[in-house]
Amino acid sequence: MSWAMEIETPTYTDLVVIGAGPAGLMAACWAARYHVNVRILDDKPERVLTGHADGLTCRTLEIFDSFGIAHEVCSEASVDVQMRYWRPNGVGGLERFQSLISQKPGVSRFQQCLLSQGRIEELLERVCAEGGVLVERNMETLELGPIEEDESCKYPIEVKIRRKVNPGTPSEQEPAVDANDSIDDHGIKVIRCKYLIGADGAHSWTRRQLGIAATGASTDECWGVIDLVPLTNFPDIRQSCVISSLHGNIHVVPRERQLVRLYIQLESATPGERLDRSKITAEMLISTTKKILHPYTFEYASIDWFTVYQVGQRIADKFSAAERVFLVGDAVHTHSPKIGQGMNVSLQDAYNLSWKICSVIKGILKSSSLASYETERRPVAEELIDVDRETVSFYCSRGAIDRGGLQEFRNKHYRFLSGVAVDYSGSEMISPKHVSLPRFDDEPSTEACESLVEERFSHICLGQRLPSYRVVKHANAEPTSVGSLLSSNGRWKLLIFTGDLRVEAQAVRFNNVSKAISATSCSIRQRSALDMGCQASVDIFAIMACPRDSVPLLSLPEIYHPWNESTGWEYDTVYTDEPDVYGVCEDAYGRYGIDRTRGCLVLCRPDQHVAYCGELEHTAGLELFCSRIFMETRSECD
Amino acid sequence: MSWAMEIETPTYTDLVVIGAGPAGLMAACWAARYHVNVRILDDKPERVLTGHADGLTCRTLEIFDSFGIAHEVCSEASVDVQMRYWRPNGVGGLERFQSLISQKPGVSRFQQCLLSQGRIEELLERVCAEGGVLVERNMETLELGPIEEDESCKYPIEVKIRRKVNPGTPSEQEPAVDANDSIDDHGIKVIRCKYLIGADGAHSWTRRQLGIAATGASTDECWGVIDLVPLTNFPDIRQSCVISSLHGNIHVVPRERQLVRLYIQLESATPGERLDRSKITAEMLISTTKKILHPYTFEYASIDWFTVYQVGQRIADKFSAAERVFLVGDAVHTHSPKIGQGMNVSLQDAYNLSWKICSVIKGILKSSSLASYETERRPVAEELIDVDRETVSFYCSRGAIDRGGLQEFRNKHYRFLSGVAVDYSGSEMISPKHVSLPRFDDEPSTEACESLVEERFSHICLGQRLPSYRVVKHANAEPTSVGSLLSSNGRWKLLIFTGDLRVEAQAVRFNNVSKAISATSCSIRQRSALDMGCQASVDIFAIMACPRDSVPLLSLPEIYHPWNESTGWEYDTVYTDEPDVYGVCEDAYGRYGIDRTRGCLVLCRPDQHVAYCGELEHTAGLELFCSRIFMETRSECD
């Protein structure tokens, strides 16, 4: 190239993501949805093909659904409906002593399952590609410059990278994303960006460049992980189970293509010493397995992948630098893979962070909102580490597992591990409780509490993700999950639970709230499709508690069915909670804890967490909340 | 090419399919699954992109599921849950007078829906391609030679084709399937094959080459069909509805991408005369729509596609020639598109025929089985024509529609239109009733009859497709629909409903049937994975009526969990009907009408239709049925 000598001719981009594992890809998915300029770089030639993580919690599936890939994941995954526990039977054998369901009913409309990390990455990469975002592989990261503190500097971050000289062979054609980058004599490129996300895994280069330490310790517990096709007469080999024998512990996790994963406890290494992984072979894992499973026979047809690790838990001292460079996923917390949370929590870190960065880049949110990443995610990381530590020691204390202890242990951590109870209340990006005191924040009735389905988190809780129940689409009677309205399109969602509009007083209240929201000065209206068309940053939905025929859709104020020249009126915005023709409605009002006459209003963030809820009259509080976090509309960015 | 002069150097293939519409593609899907040598040719440069058919019955979705594409279809399709009816209100306007559910509950685990023919063809083409079968487009068919009657001739059919000289531009790269074909000076190729399927639509070239007439008549009713984005205040524009006004009738059918399809009744043409379609414009359809919908307003944003047709019903005099050349789909029956059956019945013709041809080619079935195509499908075609004729005249007789008449009319044809009640009993490919008289062929109890869910066809009926209920997979407690076991992999399915194996007498009966089936002389065993591995032509499943833990999977005879060196034991073959952890079991035994103690055995064909059912002792009858239709095992073909 003619300007190859001009070192330091940077390429400018809004966002750089280092690492294309689950966390980095999820960050890029958001960027694709927001149409933000992004570069996502990985130093490896290919995505993960075998092994690694596989457990998907129901919350992760809800997030996948919001990106349109849950039905594929669910149709390919191994189900995980029941967990079984085995222990010595006292006469030299093993006995099954308990079966527990893996996921309590009513927690989510998705069922936790297992699918290989490689396939998950492939699907996320497709979501990125559909938005024009392609992963650049074989990219070496060389240097992360100091972040410029000058407020007027639009691209305060500089990162030097180089395409690897002897790269591994990628299995697919590499995209020419970098065709226009300048390079110097040594092939080095300089990229300047507004924000950078370090999603580069447990040994994070980004974290080290920032000089951020990861605090924690290793234990001397060693575990092997192996994916194989087993040949055994052990009866529960095709379902999740834990075997605690006198010779150690095994977790069995079934996978796709007749594969089974075994987590195998190995003899402890010398206390305090790091395990020499290179000395452990697959055959050693197999022979330990044989001992643990005895008297059941155990052979295998083929081995797909294996690894060995020493359990350790670490958490980064800081999650970001200058609110410009952020760390997500394994880069910020590491732990044992035993509790199947690695991929989930990592994805969810990025799911929490990246929409905020994109919104700031797009001029929708104030940059102060970025502080909420650490406020919201550090407690999750800490709980993760705690639960992991407890779990490892619980299962490692041989013989400690008995019927009662097990149930108690699972009940204690169940809410956290399901992923749906994560609570961001207290964050600056969630309205403080005292602004609105909706009646449905009361404890649910005793009756409801006793029912398995009526978990406490089925109600609307500020800071938690909105649970999903089925309602009926006004326009065509289609059964629709409320969760499916909360797609990850980058927009906030204002749900107006209208109550029963046949009640005259309620119709008046509804008209008032509609007028308030329709006022040209209202910040919701200014961000809705009514004023912004497809540039909208808030979607508005109405969910009625009266039969669809009692109120024609087009008789509602236009804010609920905005007009578009090429597609006509919007019909996908109005729903009713009525027993429909198939009885598929689930009494959404009742389950959310909303009074069927009075209704309420709920504002969800782009990541489905409830930011605000209140009575229909509480639009002033809503306006106040919006003014704190949103930029003025039509503000110029760039 | 050097041998271009050697005219008549034919290419040999097992099966040729003329036409790559829904029927032709479905025929090719089977060929792909059976790994049969097939050529599928279409004279058009591209598949259908807009318009055409869109209604999918639940039976079609069951078939799609058996090829692995139902979840995609369902996630993309417009739902069709409710049908509404409008009539003049007596004061110059219109009134809605009835809402009926589109599909009765319990009929199928799939819900009828709407998706464009083009997308359906794309998905079927993908199923073909996954099996290595690629469509050859731009292929002109020139001549179908007389079928050789000499029994010793292996390829008795000759067809001359030519790649079009000035083909339209295909949107995708064309596959070079024909690279090895010889061509003569004029570019003509000669293909010789064992069987040929004419799936070339209403004006079938194949039918004309065979000299088979299509008998029937045109009526003088004219209808226009238009796909557009409507701008209207008519309330039911986003759901299926029928509007019978004083100015004519309209059917509204919502489609993907904000499109709506309107079927519009036009003023009758001169009696007896064919309509001059060229004279009718989209604007004329719009202005008729405006009149019919008055006083509602009607404009449109854009028009996607439109067509005009004169209603006529025809059926071919014969469905095949010499049981070598067969006609399917519109090639054999045409009718109005009003009842939304065109694509469904056409697909189902091919679904019925093609597995039989493939099985004969593969040496699995005797060639005499091919006669059953016409035995089984002609009655369906005839009923289709009748229902169509009745429907057209019902909706065209203005003012005839009232609440009672409508309900009665729909009830009359409901079973047929749902597609699940098609009954092939009486065919040579279904065991005659007197061979086995299982108790569950009795009328269901009155109680069951009165419940909406317990339709008569929920029981096991010889000749009908097996309905599907959820059971639990023994190996991992996974909720599983029995329907999902009946995948279109080309194999017959023997379901052993074992009954309750905790009852000793029943355990004895089960052991006896297992022994009979496991005997090396048993024709089921000879065709199962136990003897044939992946060459098997019968899959065996056990469905128990006792808890999974009462009988370990590997304690069942090996015929239920055959061993494979590379994948170990088969774990996906044993199920139980017990209330599982989530309560998802649906009392399959009860709904099928099977005694929970005694069980029964059921043989389904590769197309899911019940060919045989009987008491566990009735293996002799099963053997007799098999000997009538199956070739001797390991017979050489080719």
Ligand SMILES: Cc1cc2nc3c(=O)[nH]c(=O)nc-3n(C[C@H](O)[C@H](O)[C@H](O)COP(=O)(O)OP(=O)(O)OC[C@H]3O[C@@H](n4cnc5c(N)ncnc54)[C@H](O)[C@@H]3O)c2cc1C
């Ligand atoms: C060997 C191994 C085995 C595992 N086994 C299990 C298991 O059995 N069960 C389980 O639940 N979890 C397991 N995990 C953990 C799980 O994979 C992680 O928790 C999860 O992948 C975290 O996602 P992430 O995106 O944060 O990091 P990662 O998935 O680690 O992704 C980081 C990405 O960044 C790239 N990268 C790293 N440094 C740079 C750089 N300097 N420049 C550019 N790119 C860079 C890497 O190539 C990688 O693609 C395992 C992880 C590993 C590494």
Ligand SMILES: Cc1cc2nc3c(=O)[nH]c(=O)nc-3n(C[C@H](O)[C@H](O)[C@H](O)COP(=O)(O)OP(=O)(O)OC[C@H]3O[C@@H](n4cnc5c(N)ncnc54)[C@H](O)[C@@H]3O)c2cc1C
């Ligand atoms: C214009 C039109 C509009 C329709 N509208 C509706 C509707 O609104 N609603 C509805 O339910 N149904 C509609 N139908 C009917 C529906 O499309 C058919 O019932 C269904 O497609 C039948 O499938 P098939 O595969 O039997 O035939 P087709 O779909 O007609 O497929 C036949 C294929 O054979 C090819 N072919 C024809 N002759 C030759 C030859 N000599 N050599 C090679 N290839 C050949 C054609 O190119 C075509 O691809 C419509 C059909 C048409 C043609």
